[in-house]
Amino acid sequence: MAFVTEEFRVKAEKICAKYPKRDAALIPLLQELQKESGYVAEEAMDELARFLDLPYSRVKAVVTFYTMFNREPAGKYHLQVCRNISCHMAGAPGLLARLRSKLGITEGETTRDGLFTLSAVECLGACGAAPVMQVNDEYFEKLDESKLDALLEDLKHGKYPLKG
Amino acid sequence: MPKITLDGKILEVDKGTTVLEAAQAAGVYIPRYCYHPKLSVSGNCRMCLVEVEKSPKLLTACSTECADGMVVNTASDKVKAARRDVLEFLLINHPLDCPICDQAGECGLQDYYMEYSRARSRFPAEDKVLRQKRRALGPHLMLDNERCILCTRCVRFCSEVTKTAELEVMERADHSFIDLKAGKTLDNDYSLNIADLCPVGAWTSRDFRFKQRVWFLKKAPTVCLGCATGCLTEAHHNEGEVYRLMPRPNAETNTWLCDRGRMAYKSLRAGDRLVKGFIKNGLIDLEPALREAATRIDEAKGAAAVLGSPWLSVEDNAALALLAAAMKTENVCFDFKFETGIKDGILINKDPSPNAAGAALLKAARGGLGLDEFRARLNSGAIKLVIAEARAAALLKDELKASGARLIAFATNRGDIPAGAYATLPYASYFEVPGTFINYQGRRRAVEPVVAAPAGVKPLWEVLNKLAAYSGASLRLDSAADAMKGME
Numbered sequence: 001m002a003f004v005t006e007e008f009r010v011k012a013e014k015i016c017a018k019y020p021k022r023d024a025a026l027i028p029l030l031q032e033l034q035k036e037s038g039y040v041a042e043e044a045m046d047e048l049a050r051f052l053d054l055p056y057s058r059v060k061a062v063v064t065f066y067t068m069f070n071r072e073p074a075g076k077y078h079l080q081v082c083r084n085i086s087c088h089m090a091g092a093p094g095l096l097a098r099l100r101s102k103l104g105i106t107e108g109e110t111t112r113d114g115l116f117t118l119s120a121v122e123c124l125g126a127c128g129a130a131p132v133m134q135v136n137d138e139y140f141e142k143l144d145e146s147k148l149d150a151l152l153e154d155l156k157h158g159k160y161p162l163k164g
Numbered sequence: 165m166p167k168i169t170l171d172g173k174i175l176e177v178d179k180g181t182t183v184l185e186a187a188q189a190a191g192v193y194i195p196r197y198c199y200h201p202k203l204s205v206s207g208n209c210r211m212c213l214v215e216v217e218k219s220p221k222l223l224t225a226c227s228t229e230c231a232d233g234m235v236v237n238t239a240s241d242k243v244k245a246a247r248r249d250v251l252e253f254l255l256i257n258h259p260l261d262c263p264i265c266d267q268a269g270e271c272g273l274q275d276y277y278m279e280y281s282r283a284r285s286r287f288p289a290e291d292k293v294l295r296q297k298r299r300a301l302g303p304h305l306m307l308d309n310e311r312c313i314l315c316t317r318c319v320r321f322c323s324e325v326t327k328t329a330e331l332e333v334m335e336r337a338d339h340s341f342i343d344l345k346a347g348k349t350l351d352n353d354y355s356l357n358i359a360d361l362c363p364v365g366a367w368t369s370r371d372f373r374f375k376q377r378v379w380f381l382k383k384a385p386t387v388c389l390g391c392a393t394g395c396l397t398e399a400h401h402n403e404g405e406v407y408r409l410m411p412r413p414n415a416e417t418n419t420w421l422c423d424r425g426r427m428a429y430k431s432l433r434a435g436d437r438l439v440k441g442f443i444k445n446g447l448i449d450l451e452p453a454l455r456e457a458a459t460r461i462d463e464a465k466g467a468a469a470v471l472g473s474p475w476l477s478v479e480d481n482a483a484l485a486l487l488a489a490a491m492k493t494e495n496v497c498f499d500f501k502f503e504t505g506i507k508d509g510i511l512i513n514k515d516p517s518p519n520a521a522g523a524a525l526l527k528a529a530r531g532g533l534g535l536d537e538f539r540a541r542l543n544s545g546a547i548k549l550v551i552a553e554a555r556a557a558a559l560l561k562d563e564l565k566a567s568g569a570r571l572i573a574f575a576t577n578r579g580d581i582p583a584g585a586y587a588t589l590p591y592a593s594y595f596e597v598p599g600t601f602i603n604y605q606g607r608r609r610a611v612e613p614v615v616a617a618p619a620g621v622k623p624l625w626e627v628l629n630k631l632a633a634y635s636g637a638s639l640r641l642d643s644a645a646d647a648m649k650g651m652e
Contacts, residue, residue, distance in 0.1 A: 042346075055329030056345050064334045 003033055003044035004051050012051065022052055026062055030069060039070040067121060075110040075117040077155050080134040083120040086127035095131055095148055096120060102152065115156065166232040171239060177230050184212055184225035187238060194238055195247060195276050197254075197363045198315035199226040202419045203324055209254070209315050211276065213246045214238045222246050247280040255285065257293045258364075259310045267365030269378040273313070295341055302350035304370055304423055305358060309341045312366035318342060318358045325420065325510065326352045342366070354510060357420045360410060371427070372408045376400075384614040385412060387601060389475070389594060390425040392504050392515035394603030397421060399429065399595065399614040406432060406595060406615055416607060422511050429595065432615070436578035438590035439618045450590065450620060454627070457572045457587045458634030461491065464549035464570070469495030471538065472526055473556035474502070474517035476624065477599025477611070480553075481523050482647035483625040483639065485530040487551070490637035495547050497538040498526040500556070504604040513604055517555070521602035529651050535559075542567050553624075554580040554588070574624055589631070591624040592617035598644060 016025040049056040063069045110117040126132045129141030177186045197209035213222040217235035295309035323329040330344045359369040381400040388395040395418035398410045406429040411421035441453025470488035472481045488496035502515035542563045554575035561582045570586040576593045596617035629641045
């Protein structure tokens with residue numbers, strides 16, 4: 001499967017043009033790739049490296065540095081629970097435990113129906129509304145168990161409109 | 165030019181000089197891991213922290229440019245404490261395997277720990293992050309991620325010097341480690357420099373590992389004869405054995421050394437090392453081999469020829485010239501022209517021989533035929549016997565084969581002998597005897613012996629002296645330098 005398609009190239013050239021150097025477009029292009037296929041595959045890193053004329057190792061280093069890049073296909077909804085100090089104190093461990101038992105998966109895993117991927121992530125920068133969970137590109141704040149259950153139900157039934 | 169005060173001394177330095185460089189020039193050593201004079205500044209190891217007046221925090225000496233009026237202190241209590249703390253961090257996940265680590269004895273962590281820390285670890289051994297050990301990455305290198313302190317010298321070497329960019333730091337923070345593409349090997353022509361660069365035991369040479377503890381090694385300066393670049397090197401040896409070759413960094417020729425050059429010492433103890441003569445395919449002692457060769461030379465009389473060699477020292481070429489004179493033959497050639505220049509932009513030369521310029525000295529002093537004329541005479545049958553060093557003879561192997569001329573070759577290793585040589589006489593390698601070589605830049609380099617030659621193996625000038633004696637002439641040589649009489 002080719003990730004850097006003709007269509008992608010056209011889009012990528014436009015993104016590259018925004019920066020003084022092509023290499024600078026690496027992160028936006030990785031985000032673009034992830035948006036299209038839900039993750040950044042090994043082959044995608046290879047193809048992108050060739051496209052930007054960067055060594056493969058450089059691309060791989062950037063992808064592995066940022067935990068926001070998924071290296072494996074994620075489920076339709078990527079549940080990212082903040083585990084840093086404010087959220088931790090406001091009850092994030094309880095939320096994580098609840099998600100683990102309700103979904104039957106642990107962090108880094110995807111449910112068998114491909115609907116949910118669960119991750120514990122570092123600070124989401126919304127301490128004021130702790131505990132916070134990011135689903136795909138959207139934040140859900142001041143969560144508690146009942147809010148979480150309701151959200152899961154909505155997501156399961158495709159009720160909640162999500163961007164991206 | 166900025167003036168700075170460093171530990172009370174006033175130094176005047178060029179603009180752009182870093183504090184570390186200024187200190188080094190003034191003889192003040194600042195500890196460092198990630199800094200390397202020939203690589204870009206990274207500033208990640210924090211070992212070179214120094215105190216600069218008016219700066220609220222300590223600064224890294226490697227990345228701080230000297231500014232006029234700067235007052236630097238490299239030995240204050242604050243600096244000492246910082247060094248101790250940095251070492252504690254660097255050693256947090258470092259395994260306790262010094263007794264089985266091949267870097268022990270030349271390890272930056274050991275040395276600095278003894279010099280700057282000596283503190284007991286506050287981190288229990290069982291809490292250390294474990295990583296993959298002993299990964300053979302490429303033909304020459306072994307990687308132990310657990311010992312790595314992530315200074316990124318290897319990463320910068322691959323991206324800045326060889327420009328192959330195989331290595332990178334993968335993952336982040338506590339998870340990070342050095343890696344390359346899955347399934348790829350670290351196989352560039354300069355990979356072994358990484359083992360030298362690595363300040364700790366993360367990268368070690370697969371060739372040198374566990375062969376010898378480094379504190380037993382003695383160091384002898386020598387020169388690489390792998391090509392016309394003529395890199396300055398250092399042979400590390402013990403009890404008559406060479407264990408490894410390292411570069412001797414110098415401004416004229418080389419900072420690094422190529423992998424092939426490093427392996428040159430292998431020929432000394434290779435299975436095909438010649439310690440006896442060869443007649444056709446049979447091993448024979450040196451004396452009878454010399455007698456046999458001399459008989460054939462006498463037979464050929466005026467149709468005998470002597471070929472110099474760009475792989476031999478100036479002195480040994482001069483001895484060959486004397487042999488030709490003693491044989492009263494005009495068929496002598498010291499004319500070797502190779503295209504010279506650095507082939508890969510780093511070190512490897514287009515000219516594969518170390519001494520074409522040295523052979524040219526002989527041509528200038530003693531005359532002789534051009535190589536094409538020599539070739540023509542060989543093809544026409546005017547030359548019936550050629551006396552030559554094996555690799556030089558290999559340059560004419562097609563002509564030798566076609567004309568059926570006899571070849572009396574000198575070789576150190578059997579692998580060098582061209583097929584069909586009539587007789588081969590062993591001679592001592594330039595790790596074992598002295599000689600002068602002139603590199604592609606015209607720099608004269610004297611090679612000094614590092615180890616002794618195997619019993620019975622003589623320097624080439626001595627072999628030639630004996631060969632002449634067997635055919636009734638005398639070269640009157642008592643040393644390599646004797647052959648140079650009347651030349652300089």
